[in-house]
Amino acid sequence: MKSTTIYTNGKKTTDAGIMNEYLRDFSRRELTRFIDKVMLLTDYPRKRFFNWRYLCCCMPEDAKDAVEAVIGHPIFPRNNINQSCQESLKAASSE
Numbered sequence: 001m002k003s004t005t006i007y008t009n010g011k012k013t014t015d016a017g018i019m020n021e022y023l024r025d026f027s028r029r030e031l032t033r034f035i036d037k038v039m040l041l042t043d044y045p046r047k048r049f050f051n052w053r054y055l056c057c058c059m060p061e062d063a064k065d066a067v068e069a070v071i072g073h074p075i076f077p078r079n080n081i082n083q084s085c086q087e088s089l090k091a092a093s094s095e
Contacts, residue, residue, distance in 0.1 A: 008058060015059045016052060018075055019067065023053075034070060041066035 023031060035049050042063050052059040064076045 012055045012058055015064070015076060016055050018077075019053060019059075022071070022075055037070045038063070038066045041069060 023034070026034060035046065039046050039049060044063065048057075048063075051057045052063065068074050068076065
């Protein structure tokens with residue numbers, strides 16, 4: 001379980017860092033519009049975006065896809081070796 005926690009925290013830190021770096025130069029109005037567009041694509045509550053941004057929970061793959069769709073190009077590292085946070089938690093709970 002400990003290795004899963006380390007993996008999950010690493011993913012949260014990486015994903016939030018990438019997103020925050022991209023959003024750093026947005027004005028308040030631009031940020032609001034960006035969040036609105038992402039939330040429309042994902043159907044998550046608006047507060048969930050801030051949970052992802054401030055490391056409260058993992059960012060699911062569909063949310064990463066929505067962020068990249070709004071931006072227009074990929075920003076998150078994607079490789080097939082890494083599992084998503086949900087898959088790693090599922091694997092740890094079955095052990």
